[in-house]
Amino acid sequence: MGWLLGFFAWYNLPFIIPLFLMGVYIILHLTGLSWGDGTGTEIGDIAIDMDDESGEDVYKHRFIASVLNLLNIRNVPLTMLLAIFVISWGIEGITFNHALKKGLGLYPPPMFLVSAFISALISVGLVKLFAVGVNLLVPSSQEISSSYSNLVGRTAKVIIPPGKSIGRARTTDDEGNMVSVYFRVKNGEIPRKGDEILLLDYISEEKIFDAERFEIKDEEG
Known part of the structure; x- marks a missing residue:
């Protein structure tokens, strides 16, 4: 029971809640119950979901545009990028918190900022690798x-x-x-x-x- 209380400690909740919400969204999306419309890009017999927010539509939002331009990420659905980031950030944050708590024997509040920052850096790197992989494996609509x-x-x-x-x-x-x-x-x-x-x-x-x-x-x- 102690491990369960430790898992749901205050410093883990900022990681657990986004993970839970993203999990719910993915389940709804896979079962066809999610909100919003998507378009399909046909590649032979394979249909790849492209969100309405993918491509140039994303670049209407200046903040998102600046972040994606900084990472040189294009032609990948925004929802996929957010899912990878949230899942990675949540899992890494919980893991770092567990390691810090176990190593120090306590968890000072400032340690949460350290854990969140390091997890975010690693997650951004994984998002970048994911985008590169998608662009290598999936041809663009122009190529199709x-x-x-x-x-x-x-x-x-x-x-x-x-x-x-x-x-x-x-x-x-x-x-x-x-x-x-x-x-x-x-x-x-x-x-x-x-x-x-x-x-x-x-x-x-x-x-x-x-x-x-x-x-x-x-x-x-």
Whole structure:
């Protein structure tokens, strides 16, 4: 029981409360019950959540802009950065407090400032490393649009026929990687599952291809 009282001591509460709130937010977000809308960036078959506060929208806030510019962090959702910082800061703060209390045998109030400052420095470093990793692993929206544009003129095999709306097909890129794309047919015959289509144009704003059913015509004579 003593360890429980020590865990919830006054000097740990500033770390525990943000950790708890962030945990609640993450659970709500994963279960689809969180507030706010998000947009998706399609990368093949993978959808990566991009918060409304990501990208250039964040830079409307001067304080946040100055901090992110100082750390040279861009194109990473703000919520993800805050989650990494809060989780890291909370865990490290509680760990430092435990070590200080155990080492000194007591916990003078000024020690909280030391623990909070050191934890914040380490957390900022982890946030920076996280942002670098995300930018290395996840292509930017401009790169995605460019890579999709390079598929124009290729044929693709229909996986889901469009019917009266949007269909899905698979093709390969220049490196031979399998890529799933969404397409629509404005004119001509609607392709069926397994048919080949020709990708005519890529509309980056809608992240969709205009396509037509592809047929190899035999020449006689």
